[in-house]
Amino acid sequence: MSTIKDQAKKTKKVVHKAVYNQLYVKHVPQPFVVFTLAFLITSCFAVIISSITLNSNHQQLSNTLCSISLNTKPRSEVERLISEVQGKMQVAITFEGETVTASIQELGVVTDIDATVEKAISDNSERSNLSNLNPFPVCDPGIVASYSIVSLTSFLKEVFPVEGLTYVPPEIVFEEGHFIVSPGKAGSFYDLTPIIEAINLTTRKPQKAIAHIKIVQTTPGNESISQLSALADELNYKVSQKYATTIDGRDYYQLTPSDVASVINLVPDFRTNTYSIEYNRQMLTDVVNTHIVEPATVTVQDTIYSVLDGMRFLSTEGWNGLVVNNSEEIIDVLLAGIQSSASTSVNVTREVIFAQTVEEEAYGDRWIDVNLSSRIVTAYVGQTPIRSFIVNIGKWDTPTVTGTFRVYAKYTVTRMAGGGPGTGYEAWDLDGIHWTMYFYQGYAFHEAWWFTREEINGYQTSHGCVNMTYDDSRWLFDFAPLGTLVYSHY
Numbered sequence: 001m002s003t004i005k006d007q008a009k010k011t012k013k014v015v016h017k018a019v020y021n022q023l024y025v026k027h028v029p030q031p032f033v034v035f036t037l038a039f040l041i042t043s044c045f046a047v048i049i050s051s052i053t054l055n056s057n058h059q060q061l062s063n064t065l066c067s068i069s070l071n072t073k074p075r076s077e078v079e080r081l082i083s084e085v086q087g088k089m090q091v092a093i094t095f096e097g098e099t100v101t102a103s104i105q106e107l108g109v110v111t112d113i114d115a116t117v118e119k120a121i122s123d124n125s126e127r128s129n130l131s132n133l134n135p136f137p138v139c140d141p142g143i144v145a146s147y148s149i150v151s152l153t154s155f156l157k158e159v160f161p162v163e164g165l166t167y168v169p170p171e172i173v174f175e176e177g178h179f180i181v182s183p184g185k186a187g188s189f190y191d192l193t194p195i196i197e198a199i200n201l202t203t204r205k206p207q208k209a210i211a212h213i214k215i216v217q218t219t220p221g222n223e224s225i226s227q228l229s230a231l232a233d234e235l236n237y238k239v240s241q242k243y244a245t246t247i248d249g250r251d252y253y254q255l256t257p258s259d260v261a262s263v264i265n266l267v268p269d270f271r272t273n274t275y276s277i278e279y280n281r282q283m284l285t286d287v288v289n290t291h292i293v294e295p296a297t298v299t300v301q302d303t304i305y306s307v308l309d310g311m312r313f314l315s316t317e318g319w320n321g322l323v324v325n326n327s328e329e330i331i332d333v334l335l336a337g338i339q340s341s342a343s344t345s346v347n348v349t350r351e352v353i354f355a356q357t358v359e360e361e362a363y364g365d366r367w368i369d370v371n372l373s374s375r376i377v378t379a380y381v382g383q384t385p386i387r388s389f390i391v392n393i394g395k396w397d398t399p400t401v402t403g404t405f406r407v408y409a410k411y412t413v414t415r416m417a418g419g420g421p422g423t424g425y426e427a428w429d430l431d432g433i434h435w436t437m438y439f440y441q442g443y444a445f446h447e448a449w450w451f452t453r454e455e456i457n458g459y460q461t462s463h464g465c466v467n468m469t470y471d472d473s474r475w476l477f478d479f480a481p482l483g484t485l486v487y488s489h490y
Helices: 004-025 030-066 073-086 113-129 148-161 194-206 222-239 258-261 281-296 327-341 470-480
Strands: 090-095 097-103 172-176 178-182 187-190 208-212 215-218 243-247 251-252 264-267 272-280 305-310 309-318 321-324 344-348 352-354 357-361 366-371 376-381 384-390 403-407 409-420 425-440 445-446 459-461 466-467 485-489
Touching: 073 113, 090 148, 090 194, 097 148, 148 187, 148 272, 172 222, 172 376, 178 222, 194 208, 222 258, 222 264, 222 272, 251 281, 258 264, 258 281, 258 327, 272 327, 281 327, 305 384, 309 384, 309 470, 327 344, 327 425, 376 470, 403 425, 425 470, 445 470, 459 466, 466 470
Parallel strands: 090 208, 243 344, 305 357, 366 485, 445 466
Antiparallel strands: 090 097, 172 178, 187 215, 243 251, 264 272, 305 309, 321 352, 366 376, 376 384, 403 485, 409 425, 425 445
């Protein structure tokens, strides 16, 4: 038999159940309640796990950095741990009521693994030396990172564009062969100090740091201008040195001040209001290739003979090639000289590439092209040019005829005469003219023994014939049988 107390407990349970049914079951579908509670619990659990993971990774990084020494340098482990935590290194930047969150990578911050390890080793060594004075030394390592005013300013201009910023920072520029300091101009600019402080905070311990920025009036400091002037003097001394090359025992190419300046990169450092110097090897490589390697290179040309009906004609006279074979050494020596501001010289060495002799079968009819504009005669077989010659053609008042003709007479040696009364020019009578081929009336290809090669090459001094050297006219004489087509044109 139940007591009054037991009966009261039962009554209370019934009332609670009724209230639950009235407030929840009858008004909210029960599956939705279960899903909502599960989602909230899962979300909270995920946040807790993420926080625990981040703190755990950071703690592992701290423990690793605090324990390494000169004898133990676990670079790969430090690199792994930094890669896991740096995604959480963020800065929430607020400007005029708007907030943008950016990772340190988006801000152009670069983490330096090696510098982080070396700093940890140095700190650990110093802490060990002071252990007698402080039995409980605190190890609070951070990640060494670098940033620049250029990267930070570029980011702010993109996410928080402001019209009319008037501040111009002092800078070093290269003009007319010298480095000079442009003093800049006072004016309005972003206040970068809060961002830099936030970066230092989040690289010390991964977190979302907050930076409130504003536009402030900024003035170029005399100290920074003085530092830049000292750096400009250092750079001008650097470009004034002699960085030279020699080839075959003689002076070859010396880098100009502009060449040297193109190799130097000045990286702005906002923390010191000055620049650090970097050297661009690729730019020096371009300079060496353009002014040293390419001019010293001779492209090999094979000797080409055209074979026609069992006869071999020299189509292209070849030559040996030369290639520079120590370009990397040249770049290394010149770059070392620039870096140390010390005059230096390096010899350019070349390797000979020997020409080959090639025979090519020529097919088709033989014909001769006379280009009066370029003063070049070319012997063809079909569409294949066999050999070309620079010639002397008719004067303006006795021009070489134009049109299509055929060789109608050939003489190994002959006499030529012309001119006189009624012709408008002086009479001439020359004997012993070799390798003559007439192609129209008195117009012919022939040697001109009364001219030097220099007087033949590309001049207009004949009475209309195509004057050639002895060797060239003989080659063309052997090439062209009677009936060979001649095409003369401008």
